[in-house]
Amino acid sequence: MKRIYLDYAATTPADPEVIKAMSPYFTERFGNASSLHSFGREARSAVEQARKTVALFLGAKPEEIIFTSGGTESNNFVLKGIADANKSKGNHLIISAIEHHAITKPCKFLEKQGFKVTYLKVDRYGLVDLQDLKRAITDKTILISVMHANNEIGVIQPIKEIGKIAKEQEIHFHTDAVQTFGHLPVNVDQLNLDLLSCSAHKLYGPKGVGALYVREGTKILPFMHGGDQENDRRASTRNVAGIVGFGRAVELAGEKIGREEKRLISLRDKLIRGVLDNIGRTRLNGHPAKRLPNNVNVSVKYIEGESMVLNLDLEGIACSTGSACASSILDPSHVLLALGLPHELAHGSLRFTLGRYTKEEEINYVLEVLPKIVGKLRSMSPLYKTKKK
Amino acid sequence: MQNYSEKVMEHFRNPRNAGEIKNPDGVGHVGSSVCGDVMELYIKVKDNVITDVKFKTFGCGAAIATSSMITELVKGKRVNEALKISNRAVAEALGGLPPAKMHCSVLAEEALKSAVEDYHKRSF
Ligand code: FES
Numbered sequence: 339m340k341r342i343y344l345d346y347a348a349t350t351p352a353d354p355e356v357i358k359a360m361s362p363y364f365t366e367r368f369g370n371a372s373s374l375h376s377f378g379r380e381a382r383s384a385v386e387q388a389r390k391t392v393a394l395f396l397g398a399k400p401e402e403i404i405f406t407s408g409g410t411e412s413n414n415f416v417l418k419g420i421a422d423a424n425k426s427k428g429n430h431l432i433i434s435a436i437e438h439h440a441i442t443k444p445c446k447f448l449e450k451q452g453f454k455v456t457y458l459k460v461d462r463y464g465l466v467d468l469q470d471l472k473r474a475i476t477d478k479t480i481l482i483s484v485m486h487a488n489n490e491i492g493v494i495q496p497i498k499e500i501g502k503i504a505k506e507q508e509i510h511f512h513t514d515a516v517q518t519f520g521h522l523p524v525n526v527d528q529l530n531l532d533l534l535s536c537s538a539h540k541l542y543g544p545k546g547v548g549a550l551y552v553r554e555g556t557k558i559l560p561f562m563h564g565g566d567q568e569n570d571r572r573a574s575t576r577n578v579a580g581i582v583g584f585g586r587a588v589e590l591a592g593e594k595i596g597r598e599e600k601r602l603i604s605l606r607d608k609l610i611r612g613v614l615d616n617i618g619r620t621r622l623n624g625h626p627a628k629r630l631p632n633n634v635n636v637s638v639k640y641i642e643g644e645s646m647v648l649n650l651d652l653e654g655i656a657c658s659t660g661s662a663c664a665s666s667i668l669d670p671s672h673v674l675l676a677l678g679l680p681h682e683l684a685h686g687s688l689r690f691t692l693g694r695y696t697k698e699e700e701i702n703y704v705l706e707v708l709p710k711i712v713g714k715l716r717s718m719s720p721l722y723k724t725k726k727k
Numbered sequence: 728m729q730n731y732s733e734k735v736m737e738h739f740r741n742p743r744n745a746g747e748i749k750n751p752d753g754v755g756h757v758g759s760s761v762c763g764d765v766m767e768l769y770i771k772v773k774d775n776v777i778t779d780v781k782f783k784t785f786g787c788g789a790a791i792a793t794s795s796m797i798t799e800l801v802k803g804k805r806v807n808e809a810l811k812i813s814n815r816a817v818a819e820a821l822g823g824l825p826p827a828k829m830h831c832s833v834l835a836e837e838a839l840k841s842a843v844e845d846y847h848k849r850s851f
Contacts, residue, residue, distance in 0.1 A: 642786050718742065
């Protein structure tokens with residue numbers, strides 16, 4: 339059976355070029371990037387080269403890039419590190435209600451430590467309101483963190499404008515750019531950012547490596563204590579091969595960025611229109627235009643997401659859902675609920691995320707298969723019957 | 728996330744007795760307080776034996792598979808015997824369920840109980 343992968347927001351396959359770049363750093367160039375000898379030196383210069391690449395891509399200085407184990411670590415680093423280093427100034431943080439768990443869970447942890455967190459509401463498209471943000475700021479606010487684009491519904495936030503407000507008030511501003519880094523242009527000065535998290539495996543790099551951008555002069559507590567790696571901010575032997583792969587992935591992303599965006603938008607809109615036009619009682623979640631080029635999120639009324647995902651999987655199509663039944667804690671996606679979606683619609687959500695290897699035939703195939711699956715599940719749904727009468 | 732057993736997937740792929748019975752002798756309608764899912768079970772009873780049974784389910788893979796399995800387990804059984812079928816028995820017949828999905832089998836057991844209750848109400 340052919341397999342169609344439409345879950346690129348979860349992870350992407352590593353580009354063969356990335357693997358090629360990484361491979362010598364497992365074998366002949368295996369040195370520890372902290373060693374003095376030639377083995378160490380060649381590893382170190384590869385790491386520094388990758389750091390330059392990432393910095394250049396962000397419009398940052400190489401010293402402002404800290405390599406981490408990925409997006410979750412970068413987010414934990416920011417929240418705990420900024421909170422702790424700035425607690426004499428204040429104990430208040432502001433985030434949006436639709437942040438990834440890698441932001442919300444550290445915030446819950448900080449609340450237990452006595453910090454206060456404001457969760458900014460979003461409108462029905464998932465956008466935060468700048469007036470709400472201004473109202474939430476107090477003289478105790480030390481950090482604002484709003485994700486660049488949401489992983490579930492793809493909505494792109496007005497980061498530049500939020501950053502401007504933060505800057506005027508001299509509050510640290512962080513964005514979780516895991517979904518946009520390598521896919522959309524991201525410049526830390528243009529977007530008024532002090533901190534940014536990103537991860538390699540979302541842009542055809544390896545898993546287990548990411549970065550945190552920290553603007554020069556920002557007070558932040560080191561995340562791991564030990565050796566003096568990463569300017570004493572993140573101890574641990576450097577993941578040289580991973581970092582090299584990350585660097586190569588960023589180079590490749592830079593070469594493709596604008597063209598790929600256009601190609602994906604046209605495929606994305608074809609899929610959205612195909613679903614909304616051909617299947618009754620469906621809706622698009624998120625904003626129609628302020629949206630990641632590769633994100634499609636729809637709710638199908640009267641049926642449940644996990645059973646749709648499993649049926650699609652049986653037909654070779656891989657995608658995901660925000661249904662309660664598919665979550666380990668049996669709660670529907672907090673993102674969909676924050677949009678004001680009733681439980682039933684959150685239940686019937688499907689997310690398709692497209693990528694570099696997605697072809698038009700694959701979108702056609704989804705549009706051919708999905709209506710049949712919806713029909714089958716609706717014929718089994720007690721809710722569908724009630725509504726028909 | 729834990730994988731489903733082959734048996735669960737088999738019932739999910741080809742659910743037995745999905746649908747509705749036109750003039751049922753009992754209908755069970757239950758909702759899960761855990762995840763918000765809904766299950767309906769229709770039974771036809773003759774001389775105290777469940778002669779036909781159908782289900783409709785709004786729920787996950789496990790919910791659909793347990794619905795399907797419970798219809799197979801109760802068909803042809805006397806009403807009293809059918810009532811003895813526990814959610815565990817349904818889960819076991821499916822080769823087990825991931826722990827987070829046990830509550831879906833509870834839904835199946837409750838749907839059956841509620842259908843039988845309805846049947847009793849109608850016949851007395
Ligand atoms: S019906 Fe919701 S988890 Fe099974």
